[in-house]
Amino acid sequence: MKVLHVNNVANVPDALVKGLREIGIDAHLYQPFVGKGGPMNRANGPINGATTTGIGINKQGGFGKLSVIANRIADAKTLANQVNRERYDIVHIHYGYFGVLGILGGYHYWLHCHGTDLRQNLYHPLYKKVTTLSLSKATQVLYSTPDLKKHVEKARHDAAFLPNPIHTQMFKPTNYTGPAGKILLVSRMDKVKGIDIAFRALEKLKKRNPEVQIDAFAWGPEFERLKNKDFVNFIPRIPHEKVSELVSNYQIVVGQFEIGAIGMSEMEAMACARPVVCYFEYQDWYAEAPPLVLAKTDDEIVDKIEYLLANPHQCEEIGIASRDWIVKYHDYISVAKRLAKMYSKS
Numbered sequence: 396m397k398v399l400h401v402n403n404v405a406n407v408p409d410a411l412v413k414g415l416r417e418i419g420i421d422a423h424l425y426q427p428f429v430g431k432g433g434p435m436n437r438a439n440g441p442i443n444g445a446t447t448t449g450i451g452i453n454k455q456g457g458f459g460k461l462s463v464i465a466n467r468i469a470d471a472k473t474l475a476n477q478v479n480r481e482r483y484d485i486v487h488i489h490y491g492y493f494g495v496l497g498i499l500g501g502y503h504y505w506l507h508c509h510g511t512d513l514r515q516n517l518y519h520p521l522y523k524k525v526t527t528l529s530l531s532k533a534t535q536v537l538y539s540t541p542d543l544k545k546h547v548e549k550a551r552h553d554a555a556f557l558p559n560p561i562h563t564q565m566f567k568p569t570n571y572t573g574p575a576g577k578i579l580l581v582s583r584m585d586k587v588k589g590i591d592i593a594f595r596a597l598e599k600l601k602k603r604n605p606e607v608q609i610d611a612f613a614w615g616p617e618f619e620r621l622k623n624k625d626f627v628n629f630i631p632r633i634p635h636e637k638v639s640e641l642v643s644n645y646q647i648v649v650g651q652f653e654i655g656a657i658g659m660s661e662m663e664a665m666a667c668a669r670p671v672v673c674y675f676e677y678q679d680w681y682a683e684a685p686p687l688v689l690a691k692t693d694d695e696i697v698d699k700i701e702y703l704l705a706n707p708h709q710c711e712e713i714g715i716a717s718r719d720w721i722v723k724y725h726d727y728i729s730v731a732k733r734l735a736k737m738y739s740k741s
Contacts, residue, residue, distance in 0.1 A: 398422045402489040404509045405659045406635055410560040414731025428470040475500030485738050492522055494529025506533035513546040540656040541677035559659055560727035561666050568668035568718050569643035576607035579645040581660040584615030589653030596696035601626035642667040647703050665717035670710050672699050686716040
């Protein structure tokens with residue numbers, strides 16, 4: 396079987412391609428032109444910088460909208476030519492409205508949705524029509540987090556959940572040897588991630604525990620509004636392959652508090668055996684609920700973090716359980732095998 400994945404959203408396609416190759420499937424990754432900011436810049440988190448293999452134009456437009464449109468048209472033609480030339484059995488496109496590449500190219504495609512492409516774009520006056528069309532024309536539609544089910548089923552009742560693949564060989568445990576009280580906020584600065592809830596909680600935490608160190612990525616649409624908060628140390632984005640090394644420098648990781656589902660950043664931290672404090676409401680989607688440190692309000696978040704700070708052995712125990720859970724339910728090889736079975740039935 397020969398498979399092409401298109402558009403490296405949050406490094407999910409990259410991990411899937413690696414997994415498919417390791418189980419003997421001829422899989423490739425193509426990065427189309429997506430405009431300023433790199434591959435689907437809203438979907439990629441700060442610790443999920445894109446890594447791609449394959450061919451793609453991906454040039455920055457220097458002459459405004461006309462240049463961007465021209466680059467996208469040229470790249471769509473390049474992709475269609477490659478699909479026709481290489482005769483892929485499956486073309487697997489990531490991000491909702493990018494299904495238009497398959498429609499314009501005249502080839503069958505799978506469409507994989509990741510978040511904003513459904514939560515926002517299905518209701519957006521500009522993107523709704525093209526997203527709905529892309530979903531309706533796809534051979535199969537997949538979605539990556541449980542909260543997306545209620546959105547995608549408005550357009551495709553047969554859409555299927557595929558867990559996000561975590562490269563558990565890259566993201567692996569390292570014993571924490573640093574000072575107590577180092578905390579990393581992994582969510583991008585975005586309201587959809589509940590960033591205001593997180594910031595209120597972390598500000599309270601810092602006031603009550605001035606010795607703690609709180610780091611966050613200088614990333615996201617709300618960064619300009621929040622960048623002057625003095626209780627947070629903003630750090631730059633880093634390459635994906637450096638994430639495991641970075642996370643090992645923190646005792647506790649803080650995730651999102653709005654949508655009720657966890658993304659790649661939280662799961663990669665879990666794979667590194669770090670306790671993750673976040674809001675998650677889909678425990679019944681798994682045979683075993685994930686060993687997250689659950690909190691929703693700012694006071695709950697502060698209480699849970701203070702408990703972990705006072706009980707470092709709990710950090711270790713939750714971290715180990717988190718790693719085991721990720722290996723069991725989100726390992727990239729097992730997810731790739733699950734995907735390969737879906738391919739074979741199509």
